[in-house]
Amino acid sequence: MNFHDSAKAEQELLRAIASGNVESIARTTVDNIWPLFNSHFELLRSAVESLPNSVLDRRPILRALHPMTPVLARTTRPFKPLMSPDEARIMTPDELDVLTLVQIIAFRASGDVAASLIYARRLEDRIAFTKGNSRDRIDGPLWFYHYQIGSTLLAAGESSRALLQFTIARELGRLSLQEDAERLVLARTALAYAVRGSLSDAETTLAEAALQPQSTIAHRESSITAERTAAALIGVERMVSNVDELLSNLEPYDSIAMSWPLALLVRARSLLARLRPDEALEAVCLARDAHPPQHGSFASDVISSVYLEALWGVGDATTAQNVIEAQTKPGMLTLSAIVRVSLHQSRTDLASSALRRLEQSRNLGPGQHANLLLLSAWHEMVQSGTLHSATVRQIWRLGLREDSRRLLATMPAQLIELTREGLSADEVAAFDQATEGLAHVDVQRRPVLTGSELRVLNALPVHATTADMAMSFHVSPNTIKSQLSSLYRKLGCSTRDEAVAIASRFHLFAHAAE
Template identity: 60%
Template sequence: MNLNDEVKALEELERAIASGNQETIAKVAVANILPLYHEHYELLTSTVDRLPSKLIERFPILRFGHRMTPVLARTSRPFKPLIDPDAARTMSADELDVFTLVQMISFRFSGDVSAALVYARRLEDRILDVRVESRERVDGPLWFYHYEIGSTLLAAGDSSRALLEFSTARQLGRLSRQRDAERLALCRAALAHALRGSLDEAESALAEAALHPPPTASHVAASRTTEASAAALIAVERMTDDVDERLAELDAYDSVQLTWPFALLARARLLLARQRPGEALEAIRLAKDAHPVQHGSVASDVIAATLIDALCALGDSATAWEIAGSSASVGNMTRFAIIRLALHDSRFDVAAAEIRRLAGDSTLSPNQRAKGILFWAWLEVAEGADLDASTATQIHRLAVTGSIRRLLATVPRQLVDRVRAHLSGEELAEFDAATNDLTHFAMKMRPILTPSELRVLSALPTQPTTAAIASAFHVSPNTIKSQLKALYRKLGCSTRHEAIKIATRHRLLVHDGEVDTIDRLAVGPQNKRLDVGVH
């Protein structure tokens, strides 16, 4: 298999095309797939496009060079190539490397990131355990293997491991004849840094990538969309004056590029920071409907987290809690969205339990650690406690970096005022400059109810009598009367009709499923039940 000689690859493919034998064309294209892909992309794709489907089915590697593959993979025909074990035993080490690479990319195309990770690990194991001469050549494909493994890890949300792969790809790319190698690795590293909130590192990587030659045809879309997504995330987090220009450079919501979840994240975050949750919700749903999203991917984490944030901002807490409870595999972005939802709904024990759990996670990114500090401060203020002076100092130090302006735009005005109260002189001036032009919402203190009281309250509109409520919950009428007495006292009313009106105004009416979700989320680390909403 020819993995590095683009001149030989071109000559062999041109001879095969001249012969007119489609079987020969397919075999030659497979044998030279990587140099053709990197250096003669337009010839490769135009050749593969003309081959009959039945022939391509016999040579699944050719799907890698078919321009319809990414589109079909996310819509009607998932591309998930498998190989018979007997056939695998007849393949050379180079052929197995390339086929594993194509499997990893193909499953990623199809939205099955969990399976793509399996092939990424398999390719990693082959690199470590199986010595192959072609990988040890400076003009070999090893840089591309590490680049695609890193891209798969990034698609799975594992940005720290992805950065290690991109670093290796970049170092190998410096030695490669492939002129795109270093630029591709740099721009993907920039995106990983931007996702983590390491904005200075992301900016530096983008600036260095721009010093390299423009990408070739096979990589121009990947390079352009990656650099645009990284730049957009940086601009959104800093809320810069050119943020709208950066977002205008993003691909459409239905892009087939790996970067579509990051583009969605930038769009949704900006709209939510500008208090336009309805538009954010529309953007999220359009992107969600346009792609196959499976659990275990950064896409599923982005969609769940931004949906919860948008619904929370719209006042639809019930649906937001349903999404929180239905997410089979919850990523850290979703967990922080659940904390925000709990804070908005005055379910402070849920928020506190999640903040404590995440505080012990050593893999948190800089952005997530900043969120943890802000959310803990929000919790202190919401519970009526005095904001700790050291917490105010931490927030000041984060604010003056300019990297958390978006986060600061999403916290309540009361928290900003409490931080300012602890600052003076130069520190206060710096903090005011960091929060200048940001619009904050006013936190409303809602009645704090237990899960049992929430159930009884939500039954009032549908159950006509106390006896009916008791029957529905399989408890005694006296228990319901006691809960109603406590409920009316907390709501400041004395009748069922008044309670329903107050509950509607404060968005306290919930469904049974939502209460079950809150119950499940409010279980502490030792499986001890926490009384949700009780100080």
């Protein structure tokens, strides 16, 4: 396998194409894959497109390069290339490296991020413990291996480990003869920083990327989508005035780009922060239906969390609760959503459990730490009705940071007001100026009902009339009317249907059964 001399690689492929022999074209392409990929991508793609399926199926690396493969992989034809031990034994170390790289990309594109992660770790081990001639070359693919390992870690939600791989890839890219290697890596690095909430680092990295040469055609789409998504993440977290313009630059919901879950996250965060949950629900449903399930991945965490928060936002408490109960190994985003929905319901037991799991995470970035702090403050407010002075100071400091504007926008109005009550006049003025323009949701506290009120509440779905309830409980109709009046007052409603809906949202029926 030839990893250098792009001019020679081009000449050999052109001769093979002129011969018309598909086996010769395939063999020449595979033998010169790296220089062709970097320097003659359009010629490489044209050669691959000319090959019949029978030839492509025997060469996974060529199948991976066919433009139809990623499109079909997300729907009807997952691409998961495997290799028998006997076949692997006759391959050179360089050939095995490339095959493992193809498996990383193919399984990731097909929605199997867990398997892609296994192959990424396998390639990482090969780099560390197995000699490979191409890896020692300055014009070799080692930087690209680390870049793809980091990309898979990012797709799996392991952003801190992804950053380490991107750091290695960038240093190797600087040394390589490929002029756009550094820009490609910087784009994904900025994305990883933005996901972690390290917005200043993401911003600095984007600025560094902009100073690099434009990406070549082989890497242009990956570089552009990563840079645009990182910029949009920064803008949404800071809730900048041109956020809609940033969002318009993102790929559509059915994109096959690796960054599609992040594009969904950016859009949904913006919509939820601006109190537009119905649009966020539509966005997550469209994105979910356009891609294969990616269990255990960052994509599945994004989908579950957005779906849960949007459902609650549109008032579908029953489905939201079903989503919570269906979670077996929720990611950090989903755990945060569970805390939010539980606190809206005043379910402090569920919120406490999810908060503990968030606190145990060892890889929280700055934005995730800020989110945890605010959720813990909300939990404190629901439990005690007030905020400790230390909590007020923490929220105030967060409020003065532009990076926390979206997070503060997702907090209930009651929490913001309690924070203001604990500040001095000068601090209130600074806090109000920093949080100006943010819309907050009023949170209804879970009603505390007496035993008789709970009994009447549970009877509402069963008995059609007040007389039926009175007969069942062996009391007078006036007694039932009095208890209903008290129940409606506490629930803030005036009809039976409204009372049942509100009680369901706060899980008062389940509470009564306990």
